[in-house]
Amino acid sequence: MQPSSGEAEAVALRVAATVRPDVRGLSAYAVGHAPGAVKLDAMENPYDLPAEVRDDIAAAVRATPLNRYPAGRNDALEAAVRTAFGVPGPAALLFGNGSDELIHLVVQACCQPGDVVMSPVPSFVIFAMAARLNHARFVGVPLTPDFELDLPAMLAAIQAHRPKVIFLAVPNNPTGGRWTDEAISAILAAAPGLVVIDEAYQPFCDGTWMPRAAELDNAVVLRTVSKIGLAGLRFGYLAGAPAWIAEFDKVRPPYNIDVLTQAVLLAVLRHKPVLDGQAARLRADRPVLAAALAALPGVTVYPSSANFLLVRFSGKMGANAVHQALKTRKIRVRDFPDDDSALAGCLRISLGTPDEHAALLAALRDILS
Numbered sequence: 001m002q003p004s005s006g007e008a009e010a011v012a013l014r015v016a017a018t019v020r021p022d023v024r025g026l027s028a029y030a031v032g033h034a035p036g037a038v039k040l041d042a043m044e045n046p047y048d049l050p051a052e053v054r055d056d057i058a059a060a061v062r063a064t065p066l067n068r069y070p071a072g073r074n075d076a077l078e079a080a081v082r083t084a085f086g087v088p089g090p091a092a093l094l095f096g097n098g099s100d101e102l103i104h105l106v107v108q109a110c111c112q113p114g115d116v117v118m119s120p121v122p123s124f125v126i127f128a129m130a131a132r133l134n135h136a137r138f139v140g141v142p143l144t145p146d147f148e149l150d151l152p153a154m155l156a157a158i159q160a161h162r163p164k165v166i167f168l169a170v171p172n173n174p175t176g177g178r179w180t181d182e183a184i185s186a187i188l189a190a191a192p193g194l195v196v197i198d199e200a201y202q203p204f205c206d207g208t209w210m211p212r213a214a215e216l217d218n219a220v221v222l223r224t225v226s227k228i229g230l231a232g233l234r235f236g237y238l239a240g241a242p243a244w245i246a247e248f249d250k251v252r253p254p255y256n257i258d259v260l261t262q263a264v265l266l267a268v269l270r271h272k273p274v275l276d277g278q279a280a281r282l283r284a285d286r287p288v289l290a291a292a293l294a295a296l297p298g299v300t301v302y303p304s305s306a307n308f309l310l311v312r313f314s315g316k317m318g319a320n321a322v323h324q325a326l327k328t329r330k331i332r333v334r335d336f337p338d339d340d341s342a343l344a345g346c347l348r349i350s351l352g353t354p355d356e357h358a359a360l361l362a363a364l365r366d367i368l369s
């Protein structure tokens with residue numbers, strides 16, 4: 001039965017009186033649905049898993065009972081994650097329902113109302129979101145106009161705001177650059193609280209802080225399997241000194257990783273070279289796409305160490321118009337608000353298959369001519 005308009009009004013009033021005003025003022029995280037489109041908007045791996053891996057996944061799912069809650073520990077999965085991703089022996093591990101969940105758990109565990117969470121901006125929007133939802137104060141430190149880390153500004157902001165938690169996405173999303181180890185070391189030395197080094201895009205570049213995850217006394221390393229082909233699974237992991245991880249584990253929902261995710265991930269990690277091969281392929285195709293885009297009129301491509309390119313459109317046609325024109329041609333890329341923010345005029349384009357790159361380039365040549 002449809003509620004009468006009087007009932008709907010009563011519900012709206014009760015919602016307005018009860019739900020936090022800052023939550024009511026938010027818009028839900030927009031997830032694009034575009035069946036049949038060339039999807040280059042969400043940093044997904046465009047390659048599917050081969051049949052033998054799918055067979056192993058099916059067998060693992062068949063063998064998994066669904067009537068029991070997930071066990072407290074999964075030693076086999078923990079061992080597989082350590083081996084597959086080079087987690088050092090002395091580091092403790094915490095698993096999350098996507099690394100998004102781990103970002104929220106770290107802020108929950110560290111921040112009291114009014115405490116500061118800091119990151120360079122623009123960066124991953126969930127850092128600011130997690131801060132706000134947990135009543136912390138988010139301080140964003142602008143990157144330089146070329147989207148490089150402004151280390152002096154970062155150090156000054158740390159001094160001024162004494163952040164409890166600093167998030168550093170390395171490489172950074174949505175700009176693609178990788179901050180130098182020297183700059184990160186300087187931030188670690190200045191930070192009064194915890195630094196979370198978010199290596200979501202590490203598989204697409206060379207450096208990593210993972211080998212040092214256990215010895216750093218004020219930093220932990222965050223990773224995800226989303227960008228290497230398993231975005232649908234929802235699995236992230238946090239590695240660090242046991243004293244940090246033990247505290248974060250206390251705020252984790254007890255059954256946050258479901259049994260199917262655990263079983264499927266374990267099966268897929270037996271075929272880790274398949275994932276590595278796909279990441280290497282994307283990485284090899286990155287400079288080819290970057291060069292082809294940079295050759296288009298009015299197009300600037302920023303350096304990327306990730307599986308996407310941030311591209312600026314300074315010709316007659318603005319980025320938002322280009323985005324719309326691509327959308328009508330069934331090609332999805334990520335756009336940004338047309339305001340005075342640093343990303344205005346840019347589009348973020350995820351790496352796809354060579355065929356998808358060809359389709360994108362043909363469409364852009366047509367649109368920009």
Ligand SMILES: *Cc1c(COP(=O)(O)O)cnc(C)c1O
Nearest residue numbers: 098099100124169173200224226
């Ligand atoms: C995509 C992304 C994540 C989120 O990964 P999930 O594991 O899918 O939640 C975390 N950090 C950064 C910087 C990202 O770009």
